[in-house]
Amino acid sequence: MRHALTVAAKDLRIFVRDRTGMMLTFALPLVLVTIFGAAMGAMGGSKSLGKVRLLVEDLDASAKSSALVDALRRADGLNVEVTSDVRARVADGKAPAALRIPSGWGAGLEAGRASGLVLYRDPAQSIEQQIVAGNMMPALMSVAGKEIGRAMMRKSLKAFGIEGEAADEMEKTLSATLAEADAADATASGEPSGATSGDQDADPLRGMPRTLGLEVDDVTGPDHASETTAGQSHAVAGIAVMMLLFSLSACGGTILEEEAQGTLQRLRLTPTAGRSVLIGKALFTMVVGMASLVLLFAFGALVFHVPVATAPLALVVLSFAVAAAATSLGLVLAVTCRTRKQLEGTSTLVILAMSALGGSWFPLALTPAWYQKLGHFTLNAWAMDGYQGILWYGRDLRGVLPEIGVLLAIAAGLMLLALRGWRRRFEVTT
Amino acid sequence: MTSTSSSDTAGTDPVNQPLAVAVRGLGKSFGSRAALRDLDVEVRRGEALGLLGPNGAGKTTAIRILSTSTAADAGHVRVLGLDPSRDAAALRARIGVVPQEIALYDELTARENLEFFGRMQGVPPTRLDERVTWALTAAGLADRASDAVKTFSGGMQRRLNIVVALLHEPELVFLDEPTVGIDPQSRNHVHELVSTLRAKGTTLVYTTHQLGEVERLCDRIVILDHGRAIASGSLADLQSRVPARGGRRLALGSADRAEEARALLAAHGIEARLERDLPGLEEVFLALTGHELRDGGAS
Numbered sequence: 001m002r003h004a005l006t007v008a009a010k011d012l013r014i015f016v017r018d019r020t021g022m023m024l025t026f027a028l029p030l031v032l033v034t035i036f037g038a039a040m041g042a043m044g045g046s047k048s049l050g051k052v053r054l055l056v057e058d059l060d061a062s063a064k065s066s067a068l069v070d071a072l073r074r075a076d077g078l079n080v081e082v083t084s085d086v087r088a089r090v091a092d093g094k095a096p097a098a099l100r101i102p103s104g105w106g107a108g109l110e111a112g113r114a115s116g117l118v119l120y121r122d123p124a125q126s127i128e129q130q131i132v133a134g135n136m137m138p139a140l141m142s143v144a145g146k147e148i149g150r151a152m153m154r155k156s157l158k159a160f161g162i163e164g165e166a167a168d169e170m171e172k173t174l175s176a177t178l179a180e181a182d183a184a185d186a187t188a189s190g191e192p193s194g195a196t197s198g199d200q201d202a203d204p205l206r207g208m209p210r211t212l213g214l215e216v217d218d219v220t221g222p223d224h225a226s227e228t229t230a231g232q233s234h235a236v237a238g239i240a241v242m243m244l245l246f247s248l249s250a251c252g253g254t255i256l257e258e259e260a261q262g263t264l265q266r267l268r269l270t271p272t273a274g275r276s277v278l279i280g281k282a283l284f285t286m287v288v289g290m291a292s293l294v295l296l297f298a299f300g301a302l303v304f305h306v307p308v309a310t311a312p313l314a315l316v317v318l319s320f321a322v323a324a325a326a327t328s329l330g331l332v333l334a335v336t337c338r339t340r341k342q343l344e345g346t347s348t349l350v351i352l353a354m355s356a357l358g359g360s361w362f363p364l365a366l367t368p369a370w371y372q373k374l375g376h377f378t379l380n381a382w383a384m385d386g387y388q389g390i391l392w393y394g395r396d397l398r399g400v401l402p403e404i405g406v407l408l409a410i411a412a413g414l415m416l417l418a419l420r421g422w423r424r425r426f427e428v429t430t
Numbered sequence: 431m432t433s434t435s436s437s438d439t440a441g442t443d444p445v446n447q448p449l450a451v452a453v454r455g456l457g458k459s460f461g462s463r464a465a466l467r468d469l470d471v472e473v474r475r476g477e478a479l480g481l482l483g484p485n486g487a488g489k490t491t492a493i494r495i496l497s498t499s500t501a502a503d504a505g506h507v508r509v510l511g512l513d514p515s516r517d518a519a520a521l522r523a524r525i526g527v528v529p530q531e532i533a534l535y536d537e538l539t540a541r542e543n544l545e546f547f548g549r550m551q552g553v554p555p556t557r558l559d560e561r562v563t564w565a566l567t568a569a570g571l572a573d574r575a576s577d578a579v580k581t582f583s584g585g586m587q588r589r590l591n592i593v594v595a596l597l598h599e600p601e602l603v604f605l606d607e608p609t610v611g612i613d614p615q616s617r618n619h620v621h622e623l624v625s626t627l628r629a630k631g632t633t634l635v636y637t638t639h640q641l642g643e644v645e646r647l648c649d650r651i652v653i654l655d656h657g658r659a660i661a662s663g664s665l666a667d668l669q670s671r672v673p674a675r676g677g678r679r680l681a682l683g684s685a686d687r688a689e690e691a692r693a694l695l696a697a698h699g700i701e702a703r704l705e706r707d708l709p710g711l712e713e714v715f716l717a718l719t720g721h722e723l724r725d726g727g728a729s
Contacts, residue, residue, distance in 0.1 A: 262533030266594070269497060270550040271523040 020345030028349050035356040051079035052131040052365070055086040055098035055120075062106030064144065071139035072099070078135045079369075090120040091219045093393040096128035096365055097121050099136065109147035112154055115213040123218045124234075124392045125365050140214070148213060233307070236300035237387035238360035241380050242351065243296070244289055244326050249347040251285040252330030256340045259426075268426060278335075278422045282327050282415070289323030311390050314397040318386045321407035325379040328414030335421035354378040382406045450475045450510055450602050450633040451496060457504035458491055458657075465491040466657040469505070475601075478624075478634040480644030483654035489637040490530065492654070493604045496635070497527045510602060523552055526600035530607045532587045533594075536580035540571050540590055543579060544597060551598040565593035568626075570619055570723045585616030585723070592620060602633040609640060615723050621646060 015021055056072065058065050073080045083089070086098030102116040119136070121129050141148070157167045255278075258264035267277050297315070300306035308315060333350065337343035355361055357371070358380025364372045375381040386403035389395040397404075451473035458466040466488045473479045481489045494500035496509050498518040507514055512521045534543050544562040553561050566572045569589040571582075579587060592608055605624070609617045617640075624647050627634060636648055644651055645665055652662040661668055680702070682688055688704055695702045709717070 261536075262529055262531045263535060265499065266527075266529060266533040266547070267550060269499060269522055269525075269527050270547070271519045271552050 018341075020341045023345045024348060028352065031349060031353050032356060035353060051077055051368075052097070052128045052135075053095045054078045054080050054132055054136070055089060055095045056080055056082045057084055057086040057098065057100045058082055059103045060101045060105040064106030064109055065101045068101065068140065068143045071143050072136065075135035075139050077131045087120050087217070087219055090122050091393070092395075092399075093122060093124075093389060095122075096125035097132045109144050109151075112147070112151050113213075115151075117214045119214055119216050120219050121216060124231075124388070125363065126231075127363075128365055151213065232300065232304035233391040234363060234384070234388065236296060236304060236306050237384055237391065238355070238380075240293055240296040240300075241322060241326075241358075241383045241387075242355040242360040244292055244323065245329065245351040245354070245380075246347070247292055248285050248289050248323070248326045249330040249333055249343070249351065251288050252281065252327070252334035253340055253343045253347075254284075255281055255331075255334045256337065256343055260340065264426065275419065275422065275427070277426075278331065278419065281334075282331060282418075285327040285330060286320075286323050289326055290319060293319045293323060307391055310394055311396045314390050314395065314400050315387075317397060318383075318390065318400055318404055318407075321404045321411065322379070322383045322386070324411035325383075325407045325414065328411045328418055329379065331418035332414050332421065335418055335425055354380050357381070359384040379407060379410050382410070448475055449473065449508070450477070451479075451635065452508040453492075453496070453505065454507075455505040456492070456495065456502055456507060458488075458495060458500070458502055464657050466495075466502075469654075469657065469659055471652055471659060471662075473602075473633060473635060475633050476628075476631045477650060478628050478636060478648045480648035480651040481635060481637040481654065482639075482641070482644060482651055483637075487654040488657040489654055490606055491657075493527070493606050493635065493637065497525055497604050498522055499527075523598070524601050526595035526598070526603040528592050528595045528603065528605040528608045530610065532584075532591050534579045534587060534591060537578060539576050539578055540566060540569075540582075541575040543590065544594060547594045548597040553598050561597050561599075565597055568596070568623055569593045585612040585619075588612045588616060589619060589623075592623065596627070600632070602635070603627065605634065605636045607638050608636075609638065609643065615721060617643075618721055619723055 054072065056069055058069055069080065069082060072078055081095075086095075086100055089095055090098045098120040100118040100120065102118070105116050108116060117140075119132075121132075123129075153170070154167070157163070157170060162170065255264065258267070264277070297306065297308045297319075301308045329350075330347075333343055333347050337346055357375045358364075358378035359375055360380045364375050364381060364384070367375070372381075382403045386400045386407070389400045389403065393399075449472055451471060453469060453471040456466050456469040456471075457464070469488070469492065471479075471492070481492065483489050491500065495502050495507060496514060498514040498521055501515050509521055510524050512524075514521055535546070538546070541562060544565050545558060548558050548561055549555075563572075566575050569586075569592070571586060571590060574582070574586065579590065582590070588608065588611075592605070595603060608624075609620050612620070621643065624634065624636070628647070634648075636644065638644060650662065650664055651668060652659050653668070654660070661671065663671075682691060692702050692704055
């Protein structure tokens, strides 16, 4: 036993002196738990966290439509923005859903016609649709429940051939019943519906749209695509970006390997070396990165039918920008870390945190606004926006230029940092 | 303390040659530890200088400064007429550095390593193949050119490590303990390679702990200790500075009449004792195992 304790004490001493091991053991789980806790809390519908963005185009501008907008605003799970041209914005992925209130909707309700509302949806964001449904239906019913019910009843009675006084009598009876139900609701202390995605059917709106006077219009995605391919597009792009970061940081790490084996020092003493060593490493890393992306997307296309051929030029240029940014990050880490082991620990921490924050693991749309803003400080978020834009929303090169621009700016900034670190560490003789 | 060699007596041709290395008052510290203090060294073109000293004496630091790898804190340094800190790129094209550690790509073959470093050292593409072939032959690795370096023995890697630094035909070569940890056959091969360089007029600065190597390969010796040059000169110069032991050796042309010679001396009242002139251990080893390189096994 004494010898066992001696061995254990020795291993503990070595472990405590290994900062990288300590970081991976203790810091990494804490960082990931923090990130996931924040993100998952939002998905679970906690009031303090995320809301799903719902665009509303109020063409009616009546008291009834204003009341509906106000009711939607009061819903815990929705972040309502009243704007115009909502269909195009959903189609472009700017928001997961939008409600269009047509002109005359309020008057139609008063006249017993519950129709004309249109809900535009982005099927790629299926979880958000459940949150929208869970929050929108109570709001709609609270504002126009009676009218909708009356319209439904009239339609039903008409279907059974009941019209005239008999129909009026039955409508009065039903109205009284509804009034009693309202009174009962008022006395109850029921909470308004929050983001109840977990309790909803897969597509709660599909089963009851027209009877409520609501049409559902799924507006995005390539013609042949399905919700499954939307998820798979996200998964393929997310994993591609994350694994690219890992593999390119490993490529950057060859600088440290060369330093350890003495070849870097030998290269420094050649007349032509200098920064060409760093630039050569960057080129090598870029080639590996592009090859890795081509392989992953080809696999995604073959196995999961990810629509990579819709805008090939945009995909190639975006992938180049992603690979450039990831390469620069890998080089910054390589010239900053002292040893390969330190690089492995640091890059694992940085890349996993960036992937979780930047939407490589789950769509950022599910997370709170602050999380999304924070996520866009990572290159993952811009890469994911770009890939989703091409693969799901069918954008062409022009459509993803903002993402490409940001990624190239990140690449340039990080490359400058890498060059500075390289110069300080490997070029200046001290 | 300084030690210069402007009036050295060792070597014949180099004495009248211009200086390849001129160092005055060189100082270098790492934190509070002084690695070099007020060091003066000169090396003439075509000369082979042995840099000796115990561990931590400053040999490697001196080579790093002269070869543009490290900047000096103080002093005046000229290598082939250039300032290593200002004219690093130009100087690097004219010097070769054999590092103490093996600095090769294990996964690449010997030829691939040589081609890569040759290109990086600026060997013209038209001459690259010729230089690589020369290097493989000089290292005794022509028949293993296509094998990965990781399959080489320590001696083979050492030899390749040396010729990599010679691809661009440098005028001045720094060799930092180039024979560490290799078998006598490989060491002997390295000695022959260095001797060839000397014969071609290449200036050499050679550090080692193997004193016999310096004796065999170098025209002149500088001994460093605690960052200073405590002595310099030819081996004979240095030997003359150390008080001789009481005895003297008398070399006879032939051992046939040695006993007769001893008796003659005794007859004149001169006490003498006969000793056999025994070979050193390395000489015995090479005699028994041969001079041929033993590259059959991997390290």
